[in-house]
Amino acid sequence: MHGNGNMLRHELKYYIHPHEYVGLRSRMRALLPLDRHSVSDEGYHIRSLYFDDARESALYDKLNGYFQRKKYRIRIYNVSDRFIRLERKSKWNEYVLKESAALTRGQVYRLLEGDIDWLADERQRLLADFYRDLKEGAMKPSVIVDYIREAYVDEPTNTRITFDKQLAAGLHSFDLFDPNLATWEAIQGPRMIMEVKFHRFLPGTIRSLSQVSAHQRSTISKYVLCKERQKVYGR
Numbered sequence: 706m707h708g709n710g711n712m713l714r715h716e717l718k719y720y721i722h723p724h725e726y727v728g729l730r731s732r733m734r735a736l737l738p739l740d741r742h743s744v745s746d747e748g749y750h751i752r753s754l755y756f757d758d759a760r761e762s763a764l765y766d767k768l769n770g771y772f773q774r775k776k777y778r779i780r781i782y783n784v785s786d787r788f789i790r791l792e793r794k795s796k797w798n799e800y801v802l803k804e805s806a807a808l809t810r811g812q813v814y815r816l817l818e819g820d821i822d823w824l825a826d827e828r829q830r831l832l833a834d835f836y837r838d839l840k841e842g843a844m845k846p847s848v849i850v851d852y853i854r855e856a857y858v859d860e861p862t863n864t865r866i867t868f869d870k871q872l873a874a875g876l877h878s879f880d881l882f883d884p885n886l887a888t889w890e891a892i893q894g895p896r897m898i899m900e901v902k903f904h905r906f907l908p909g910t911i912r913s914l915s916q917v918s919a920h921q922r923s924t925i926s927k928y929v930l931c932k933e934r935q936k937v938y939g940r
Contacts, residue, residue, distance in 0.1 A: 712904055713797070713800040713801060713802050713904075714800070714801050714802075714803075714902055714903060714904050715799060715800065715801070715901075715902065715903050715904070715907070716801050716900060716901070716902050717900065717901040717902075717907075717922060718898060718899070718900050718922065718923055718924070718925040719898070719899045719900075719901075719921045719922055719923060719925075720896045720897075720898060720899075720921070720923055720925065721868075721896065721897055721898075721899045721921075722895060722896060723895050723897065726868060726897060726899075729868075729899065729915065729916070730855070730868065732914050732915075733857045733866060733914065733915075734857070736857075736910065736911075736914055737857035737858060737859055737866070737911075738857065738858060739855070739856065739857060739858075740854075740856035740857070740858050740865075741858075742782065742856075743855070743856070744783060746855075747853055747855060747870075748853055748854045748855035748856060748868075748870075749782055749783055749853070749854060749856075750782065750783045750784060750851075750852075750853055750854075751780065751781075751782060751850075751851070751852055751853075751854050752780070752781050752782075752784060752849060752850070752851045752875075752881055752886075753778040753779065753780045753781075753792075753849065753850045753851075754778060754779045754780075754813075754846055754848075754849050754875075754879055754881050755776060755777070755778045755846075755847045755848055755849075755850060755928050755931075755932075756776070756777045756778065756839075756844050756845065756846055756847055757776070757844060757845070757847035758838070758842035758843055758844045758845075759842065759843040759844075760842075761847075762774075762842070763775070763776035763777075763847070763928065764847075764928070764929060764932050767926050767928070767929050768929065770924075772796075772797065772798045773795075773796065773797050773798075774795070774796050775793055775794065775795040775796070776793070776794055776928060777791065777792070777793050777835055777838070777844070778791075778792050778794070778850075778928075779791055779792075779808065779813055779816075779881065780792055781881050781882070784881075784882065784884050786809075786810040786882060788807075789807065789808045789809065789810065789813060790805040790806065790807060790808065791805065791806045791807075791808050791831065791832065791835060792804065792805045793805075793831055793834070793835070804831050805831070806829050806831045806832050810882065813881065813882075816846075817846065817879055817880070821836060821839050821840070824836035824839070846879040847928075847932065848874055848875060848928070848931050848932050848935045849874065849875025849878075849879060849881065849886065849888075849931070850872070850874065850875075850891075850927050850928060850931045851871075851872070851873045851874070851875060851886070851888050851931075852869050852870060852871055852872040852873065852927070853869070853870045853871050854867050854868070854869050854870075855867065855868040855869075855870065856868075859908060859911060862903065862904075862905075862906075862908050862911075863903070863904055864901070864902065864903040864904075864907065864908060864911055865900075865901075865902040865903075866899070866900070866901050866902075866911065866915055867899070867900045867902070868897060868898070868899055869897060869898040869899075869900065869927070870897045871890075872890070872891045872892050872897075872898065872927055872930060872931070873888035873889055873890050873891055873931070873934075874888060874889050874891045874930075874931035874932070874934040874935045874938075875887070875888055875931075875935075876888060876889055876935065876938055889934055889938055890934075891927070891930040891931045891933075891934045892930060898925055898927070899915070901915055
């Protein structure tokens with residue numbers, strides 16, 4: 706299936722215990738290579754600034770289980786401004802679509818200062834939609850989501866298995882580029898998140914390798930986890 710000219714994908718999410726992670730990681734490494742963006746055996750660092758409107762639709766649409774929803778985020782890697790992307794993640798029942806557009810560090814800071822009018826002249830569809838939602842929905846920065854991702858990739862089928870570790874919510878700031886950003890752990894107990902992402906089908910070898918099962922699957926949202934943590938400790 707396709708949306709806005711892009712292929713929709715499936716995302717299966719699971720909470721796993723560190724003991725499970727050790728075994729799964731070992732099996733993954735025997736079959737699949739690490740994502741080429743990895744900076745070490747542990748993977749790479751992801752930091753995303755999420756936006757939400759005055760009604761907190763991105764938060765409550767997820768909590769209420771709406772089949773169709775969307776959210777915007779600005780994402781960077783390894784606390785660097787080398788690659789900065791505005792992303793819109795849309796969901797239709799079991800299907801997920803991710804669209805992206807490049808931003809500069811200067812543009813990000815303009816957005817953080819409330820300067821959005823420069824987007825009015827942008828012709829790229831995602832940027833134009835972002836501008837409209839900023840204006841009409843009074844959308845503003847909501848929370849920073851911070852974690853380490855260890856990703857394995859099956860290039861022929863474009864399948865990805867990721868382990869997301871050390872999930873934390875940013876506190877008291879929306880500055881993505883702050884290397885000393887205060888964060889607070891967002892998952893209670895010894896758990897991490899495994900995601901299995903694929904387009905048309907999940908290869909049998911990867912299905913058996915990851916040992917995914919229906920009873921372990923969960924409707925996990927890193928945004929919701931971090932937003933709830935932020936609400937506890939305040940901005």
